[in-house]
Amino acid sequence: MKGTHLGEFEELILLLVGVINGNAYGITLLEELEKRANRKVTLSTIHTALYRLEEKGFVKSEMGGGSQTRGGRKKRLYEITAEGHAALVQARTVRDSLWHSLPDLGFSNAT
Amino acid sequence: MSKHQDPPLWMIWLVEQLVRERFHDELIGDLYEWYHFKATKYTPRRLRWRFAWEVFRTLRWFRLRKVSDIFLQLTDQLMIRNDLKMAVRSTVKRRFNTSVNVIGLSTGFAVCFFIYAFVSHLYSFDSFHKKYDDIYRILRYDQESDMRNMAMPTKIPEAIHAAYEGALPVASLGQDNVVAFRGQEQFFESGFYWTTQDFFKVFDFPLIQGNPDDALTIPNGVVITERMAEKVFGSTDVLGEAMDVKIYDSDTLLTMQVTGVMANPPVNSHLQFEMLGAMVTGEQLYSWLTELWGFFWLRSYTVLPESYSAADVEQQMNAYFQGHVADEWKSHLGFKLQPLEEVFLHSGDMRLSPKDIAGDYKLPKIFTGVGLLVFFVALLNFINLSTAQLNQRAMEVGVRKTLGAVRSRLIQQFLTETYLIVTVSLLIATVIVLVAWPWFQNLSGWKIPLNQLNSLTTWLLVLCVWFLTGILAGGYPAKVLSGFHPIIAFKKRQSRNKTYWRQGLVTTQIALSTLMLSGAVIVFAQFRHLMDGDLGFDDEQLVVVPVEDRTAQRTLAVFRDEAARLPGIDIVSMSGESLPSQFNATMSLQYEGQDPDAQLGIRIVAIDPYYFEALGVPLVAGRTVRGVQQEGWPNELVLNQAALAVFGWEEALGKEIRLDDLAHTVVGVVQDYYQTSLKGDVGAVAYLPIPTGMRAGPDNLIVRIQTGQSLAALQGLEDLWQKRVGSIPFQFHFVDQAFDQYYKSEKHFFALFGVFSGFGIMIACIGLLAMVLFVINQRRKELSIRKVLGASTEQVVTMVAKEFTLMAALALVIAIPIAYLGGYQWLSAYPNRIAMDWVIWLIVVGLSMGICWLTIGYHTLKAARANPAKYLKDA
Numbered sequence: 001m002k003g004t005h006l007g008e009f010e011e012l013i014l015l016l017v018g019v020i021n022g023n024a025y026g027i028t029l030l031e032e033l034e035k036r037a038n039r040k041v042t043l044s045t046i047h048t049a050l051y052r053l054e055e056k057g058f059v060k061s062e063m064g065g066g067s068q069t070r071g072g073r074k075k076r077l078y079e080i081t082a083e084g085h086a087a088l089v090q091a092r093t094v095r096d097s098l099w100h101s102l103p104d105l106g107f108s109n110a111t
Numbered sequence: 112m113s114k115h116q117d118p119p120l121w122m123i124w125l126v127e128q129l130v131r132e133r134f135h136d137e138l139i140g141d142l143y144e145w146y147h148f149k150a151t152k153y154t155p156r157r158l159r160w161r162f163a164w165e166v167f168r169t170l171r172w173f174r175l176r177k178v179s180d181i182f183l184q185l186t187d188q189l190m191i192r193n194d195l196k197m198a199v200r201s202t203v204k205r206r207f208n209t210s211v212n213v214i215g216l217s218t219g220f221a222v223c224f225f226i227y228a229f230v231s232h233l234y235s236f237d238s239f240h241k242k243y244d245d246i247y248r249i250l251r252y253d254q255e256s257d258m259r260n261m262a263m264p265t266k267i268p269e270a271i272h273a274a275y276e277g278a279l280p281v282a283s284l285g286q287d288n289v290v291a292f293r294g295q296e297q298f299f300e301s302g303f304y305w306t307t308q309d310f311f312k313v314f315d316f317p318l319i320q321g322n323p324d325d326a327l328t329i330p331n332g333v334v335i336t337e338r339m340a341e342k343v344f345g346s347t348d349v350l351g352e353a354m355d356v357k358i359y360d361s362d363t364l365l366t367m368q369v370t371g372v373m374a375n376p377p378v379n380s381h382l383q384f385e386m387l388g389a390m391v392t393g394e395q396l397y398s399w400l401t402e403l404w405g406f407f408w409l410r411s412y413t414v415l416p417e418s419y420s421a422a423d424v425e426q427q428m429n430a431y432f433q434g435h436v437a438d439e440w441k442s443h444l445g446f447k448l449q450p451l452e453e454v455f456l457h458s459g460d461m462r463l464s465p466k467d468i469a470g471d472y473k474l475p476k477i478f479t480g481v482g483l484l485v486f487f488v489a490l491l492n493f494i495n496l497s498t499a500q501l502n503q504r505a506m507e508v509g510v511r512k513t514l515g516a517v518r519s520r521l522i523q524q525f526l527t528e529t530y531l532i533v534t535v536s537l538l539i540a541t542v543i544v545l546v547a548w549p550w551f552q553n554l555s556g557w558k559i560p561l562n563q564l565n566s567l568t569t570w571l572l573v574l575c576v577w578f579l580t581g582i583l584a585g586g587y588p589a590k591v592l593s594g595f596h597p598i599i600a601f602k603k604r605q606s607r608n609k610t611y612w613r614q615g616l617v618t619t620q621i622a623l624s625t626l627m628l629s630g631a632v633i634v635f636a637q638f639r640h641l642m643d644g645d646l647g648f649d650d651e652q653l654v655v656v657p658v659e660d661r662t663a664q665r666t667l668a669v670f671r672d673e674a675a676r677l678p679g680i681d682i683v684s685m686s687g688e689s690l691p692s693q694f695n696a697t698m699s700l701q702y703e704g705q706d707p708d709a710q711l712g713i714r715i716v717a718i719d720p721y722y723f724e725a726l727g728v729p730l731v732a733g734r735t736v737r738g739v740q741q742e743g744w745p746n747e748l749v750l751n752q753a754a755l756a757v758f759g760w761e762e763a764l765g766k767e768i769r770l771d772d773l774a775h776t777v778v779g780v781v782q783d784y785y786q787t788s789l790k791g792d793v794g795a796v797a798y799l800p801i802p803t804g805m806r807a808g809p810d811n812l813i814v815r816i817q818t819g820q821s822l823a824a825l826q827g828l829e830d831l832w833q834k835r836v837g838s839i840p841f842q843f844h845f846v847d848q849a850f851d852q853y854y855k856s857e858k859h860f861f862a863l864f865g866v867f868s869g870f871g872i873m874i875a876c877i878g879l880l881a882m883v884l885f886v887i888n889q890r891r892k893e894l895s896i897r898k899v900l901g902a903s904t905e906q907v908v909t910m911v912a913k914e915f916t917l918m919a920a921l922a923l924v925i926a927i928p929i930a931y932l933g934g935y936q937w938l939s940a941y942p943n944r945i946a947m948d949w950v951i952w953l954i955v956v957g958l959s960m961g962i963c964w965l966t967i968g969y970h971t972l973k974a975a976r977a978n979p980a981k982y983l984k985d986a
Binding site: 025026027030031042043044045047048063066069070071073074075076 | 117123135136137138139140141142143144145147148164165168169171
């Protein structure tokens with residue numbers, strides 16, 4: 001399948017969608033991203049990543065409820081799909097195998 | 112999340128307009144939440160900026176609508192197409208009112224644009240120089256008299272140049288009259304200036320040919336303007352050509368070499384010239400004069416490097432010269448630096464020669480005021496008429512409201528109507544401006560190029576005016592109209608206070624036009640006063656022949672005696688001052704009873720025994736001078752009455768005064784007369800015989816010609832001139848005409864003021880006319896019933912006219928005091944001014960009432976005479 005490659009930022013977002021599970025949308029993702037990964041990005045960056053993930057079939061979305069704090073607008077809630085989960089696992093496997101092959105380079109911070 | 116404060120709604124609106132519908136919920140909702148989430152983390156200012164950034168980032172290509180969609184959506188959403196259609200229908204239906212509005216507004220716009228052009232031209236003077244902000248004119252400041260003066264002796268700019276070791280370039284210009292020769296052809300040129308080589312370092316007058324660095328360093332070098340090159344050589348490609356130039360004052364013929372051809376100085380340059388001669392040559396010619404501290408002939412300019420402050424340099428120069436100048440000059444040679452931006456408009460306190468181009472700083476202010484008045488009158492027209500029609504349109508509003516229109520929609524609809532009229536008026540005004548431009552140039556006396564106004568500022572201003580006019584003119588009517596309750600609207604009931612409001616507007620309008628009318632009357636009266644004023648001597652049939660040639664001046668007495676014998680000539684006299692003149696010659700003065708510490712100067716005029724007789728000025732005491740001084744004669748002089756007043760003398764005959772340390776005896780006192788113009792004052796003057804050929808000596812012939820003999824007399828004079836002088840062309844002017852020239856600026860001021868106020872008054876009249884028609888229309892039935900019941904035509908006319916007359920009277924009461932104050936301010940600049948007495952105000956009241964009655968008269972009379980049956984039958 002073309003374009004199923006997972007970029008670094010996409011992977012991060014995909015993971016977070018899984019972590020937050022059930023209430024993942026622009027703002028919660030932005031909040032978690034700041035808290036857990038200490039990364040500051042614009043909303044639009046997150047949205048764009050989400051659209052791309054949805055295109056690849058890694059997440060799916062549905063409209064949730066609105067509230068006054070949203071100016072009466074509905075949310076678009078994202079949920080990780082099986083393919084998405086599989087993509088994360090695969091990415092991790094690749095990494096793990098690479099980690100195992102990494103020789104001790106003598107850096108003190110390596111664990 | 113602290114407070115639920117909402118993000119800036121217009122940004123959200125922008126996103127709604129630009130981004131495709133399907134992204135709306137997610138994007139806008141998230142933006143809201145983002146704002147609340149971040150509200151605690153940033154300061155409000157920062158928050159807004161960050162938010163704007165977030166909004167900007169949401170605008171990605173894939174999310175954006177098509178441009179055409181956005182446009183369609185906007186027009187549909189705002190119902191602009193519908194409103195426009197309605198507006199066109201409504202304005203066409205009310206043809207009469209629409210045309211009154213359009214005529215009023217477009218005339219108003221055109222007048223305002225002309226005024227804008229005029230004012231911005233005045234403010235644009237000299238701004239084309241790149242170093243505009245750093246250029247200063249060096250002024251001589253006389254502490255004794257607290258007077259600034261733009262004329263400098265040669266030594267001062269030289270010393271400044273030397274003191275700063277060239278860090279301050281000093282451009283000095285000294286005017287001279289010359290004749291340029293090309294073969295047999297002679298070209299008299301008074302725009303010749305001896306110019307120092309720093310000229311091009313200070314100013315940006317571009318050279319078309321030649322090198323600005325050395326054009327003015329070569330002895331006998333001359334830089335000429337394009338038009339001068341065309342005139343003399345018939346081509347501008349004349350670098351290196353030789354040019355014979357006769358210098359009047361030094362009486363020498365030079366062969367000068369063209370070292371540069373310069374673009375003609377722009378219209379908005381206060382320096383206007385045709386030829387610039389290298390100063391080195393000028394200094395050689397006048398070497399004995401350039402050493403004098405008291406020979407003031409240069410205009411000097413410098414440009415300060417950024418690290419210098421004008422105040423410091425001023426102080427340093429003053430300190431420097433206190434140590435370098437002879438004691439007698441110390442209190443006369445102070446310095447001031449005048450920024451270039453003030454040179455044109457703020458030099459009225461200094462003595463100007465006719466060659467100096469200067470404006471009046473009051474002009475832009477006065478005309479901005481006139482422009483605003485005209486604009487308001489046009490606006491009031493519009494508001495008046497729209498408010499008057501409120502009742503007629505109430506029905507329309509009622510229907511619309513019943514059918515569900517909300518107030519904001521109605522406001523928008525009425526504003527669209529207003530903007531349609533404003534836009535059409537602006538377009539018509541543009542056409543008027545373009546067509547009437549040459550006429551405006553003549554009227555204003557400045558050749559203001561139209562393209563000078565094609566700038567971003569102008570267009571932005573036009574846009575602002577367009578927007579503001581719409582809001583100001585349409586705002587109130589739209590508010591009232593849209594506010595009608597449908598039921599009340601259907602009942603057609605007009606509340607009383609609406610009438611008061613309308614009457615108030617009409618009164619304001621008449622008051623504003625009365626203000627303009629009074630202004631025009633005062634300006635005109637003062638102008639007539641200057642033109643027809645008594646100069647104190649008989650200026651008719653009097654001719655001045657300037658003799659700007661040293662050789663000819665030496666034998667002027669012989670020439671005078673021969674000229675006096677010519678047919679048609681009464682008397683010929685020699686004088687050191689022309690008529691009108693600027694009093695270039697002054698001498699230091701000491702007199703009996705003078706405060707011993709004061710250093711005074713007095714204007715002097717070189718005369719001969721025939722002088723007062725030629726002018727027709729009577730002596731009030733003693734006799735006139737006895738011809739040119741001869742060995743052993745005591746020095747004599749005649750004073751004018753103003754001088755006696757300055758000295759505080761009752762009696763002057765036989766008293767002694769010292770001029771430049773030389774004792775003179777007063778032998779006569781002459782009645783005061785104006786030598787400069789009625790704009791100036793008479794001032795203390797000493798008349799004394801000075802031998803011909805000296806610098807202050809006689810260099811003019813004053814010729815009184817017999818009535819009806821002008822042609823013969825002038826022909827005789829010219830023949831004699833050819834025989835005696837020959838080398839320079841014969842020139843003369845009639846004194847009365849020359850004096851009139853001095854009022855040229857007043858003439859233009861009056862013309863502009865009169866025409867602009869005239870248009871303002873015209874706009875007000877059209878408005879008044881429409882108002883009268885409206886009122887008559889409304890009261891038609893009432894008037895008809897009154898007539899049927901026996902009212903006479905006069906009674907009906909009085910009824911209608913009374914309302915307007917009362918309004919006009921109230922307007923006069925408001926306007927006249929304001930006009931008085933303004934007039935008082937303006938007139939205070941003229942020592943010789945009209946009194947603003949009851950005659951002026953009678954004229955104002957008469958004109959104002961007259962115009963008012965004329966405007967309302969015809970239709971009132973027509974209404975009163977109409978057959979009542981005509982209006983009653985379809986009741």
